[in-house]
Amino acid sequence: MNRFTPLFDLILVTSVVLAIAYLLGVFGPALDERDSASAIDAQSQAQREYRRELAEAKMCREMHGESLVRHTADGETVCVPRGYIRHKSQLASNP
Numbered sequence: 001m002n003r004f005t006p007l008f009d010l011i012l013v014t015s016v017v018l019a020i021a022y023l024l025g026v027f028g029p030a031l032d033e034r035d036s037a038s039a040i041d042a043q044s045q046a047q048r049e050y051r052r053e054l055a056e057a058k059m060c061r062e063m064h065g066e067s068l069v070r071h072t073a074d075g076e077t078v079c080v081p082r083g084y085i086r087h088k089s090q091l092a093s094n095p
Contacts, residue, residue, distance in 0.1 A: 065082065
């Protein structure tokens, strides 16, 4: 048996860890920038959709009072007044 094997293994593992750390230090920021740009875009899109939904709900409340907001297949906003919802559910529960 070779008595230098544990030392050689330690040197090998240390050099591999240092090489990985170096590569992440060099290329890591570029990876973060690409991921952060897509994350920022996704976050901006989600905020736009949320604001649009809030505006649509406010519009429906102003027009019909308490109401439900739905969208057609074409993407149009449809306000369903609460009285219509209550009436429809009563019809469904009382055949």
